[in-house]
Amino acid sequence: MQVFWxxxxxxxxxxxxAATALSLASSLAGSSRxxxxxxxxxxxxxxxxxxxxxxxVADWCAATDGAGPEALDRLAVEVxxxxxxxxxxxxxxxxxxxxxxxxxxxxxxxxxxxGETVVVDAGDLFSLVPPVGPPxxxxxxxxxxxxxxxxxxxxxxLGLRRxxxxxxxxSEVALVSEAGRALDRHDVESxxxxxVTVRIPxxxxxxxxxxxxxxxxxxxxxxxxxxxxxx
Ligand SMILES: Nc1ncnc2c1ncn2[C@@H]1O[C@H](COP(=O)(O)OP(=O)(O)OP(=O)(O)O)[C@@H](O)[C@H]1O
Ligand SMILES: [Mg+2]
Numbered sequence: 001m002q003v004f005w006x007x008x009x010x011x012x013x014x015x016x017x018a019a020t021a022l023s024l025a026s027s028l029a030g031s032s033r034x035x036x037x038x039x040x041x042x043x044x045x046x047x048x049x050x051x052x053x054x055x056x057v058a059d060w061c062a063a064t065d066g067a068g069p070e071a072l073d074r075l076a077v078e079v080x081x082x083x084x085x086x087x088x089x090x091x092x093x094x095x096x097x098x099x100x101x102x103x104x105x106x107x108x109x110x111x112x113x114x115g116e117t118v119v120v121d122a123g124d125l126f127s128l129v130p131p132v133g134p135p136x137x138x139x140x141x142x143x144x145x146x147x148x149x150x151x152x153x154x155x156x157x158l159g160l161r162r163x164x165x166x167x168x169x170x171s172e173v174a175l176v177s178e179a180g181r182a183l184d185r186h187d188v189e190s191x192x193x194x195x196v197t198v199r200i201p202x203x204x205x206x207x208x209x210x211x212x213x214x215x216x217x218x219x220x221x222x223x224x225x226x227x228x229x230x231x
Pocket of ligand 1: 006010123124201206
C-alpha cells in the first residue's frame with residue numbers, strides 16, 4: 001500500500017497519488033496485478049476524469065447494514081486498464097462509524113496480498129479534520145501499515161512548520177518543486193527527517209491536464225517520469 005498525504009492544501013497530493021496509480025497500472029499491464037486507488041479526500045475522480053458522484057468509501061463506513069468488502073469493491077469505478085478508483089462519496093466523513101473505519105483499514109491492508117496494489121489519497125491532515133476530512137485513526141493505521149507513507153509538499157516554509165504538528169511521520173517525501181524557492185530538497189529533508197524520493201516539477205501541462213479532466217488519458221511525461229522511479 002502507498003499512502004499520500006499533505007499538511008497544507010493545494011500541495012499536489014491528489015495529482016501525485018493519481019499519477020502514481022497511473023504509472024503503476026501501466027507498469028503492471030500484462031500481469032495479473034491491478035491497482036486500486038482510494039479517495040479519502042474527495043477530488044480523485046475529478047482529477048482522473050471519471051464520475052465520482054455515486055456512493056463511496058465514506059458511505060461504506062457509515063453503513064449500518066454490515067455491507068462487506070464485496071460491497072466496497074462494487075463502489076470502484078473503472079479508470080483505465082488495470083486501474084479503478086473508489087470515490088470518497090459526496091456525503092463526506094460526518095457519518096463514519098468508528099468500528100467500520102477499523103474494518104476498512106483492515107480490508108484495504110489485506111488487498112495487497114490478493115493481487116491488488118492500493119494507493120490512497122489521504123489529503124491534507126493538518127486542516128481537514130473530521131467530520132470534513134477522513135478520521136485521523138484511519139489515515140494513521142493505513143499509513144502505519146503501508147509500504148510507503150509519502151508526505152507531499154512544496155519547499156514552503158509555512159507548510160514545513162506544520163509537519164512537526166501532525167503525529168504522522170512519513171517514510172519519504174514527494175517534493176513538488178517550483179522555481180525560485182529559497183528552500184531546497186536538503187532543507188525539506190532536514191525538517192521532515194525523511195528522504196525526498198520523488199521530485200515533481202511544477203509544469204503548466206499538468207495543471208492544464210487536470211483542469212481538462214484528462215490526467216488519466218494524457219498524462220504529461222514530466223509527471224510520469226517523476227513518479228515512476230520511486231513507485
Ligand atoms: N506538478 C504540478 N504542476 C502544475 N500544477 C500542479 C502540479 N501538481 C498539482 N498542480 C495543480 O495544483 C493544484 C492543487 O493540486 P492538487 O489538487 O493535487 O493538490 P492537493 O494537495 O490534493 O490539494 P487539496 O489539499 O485541496 O486536496 C491543482 O490545480 C493542480 O492542477
Ligand atoms: Mg487533494
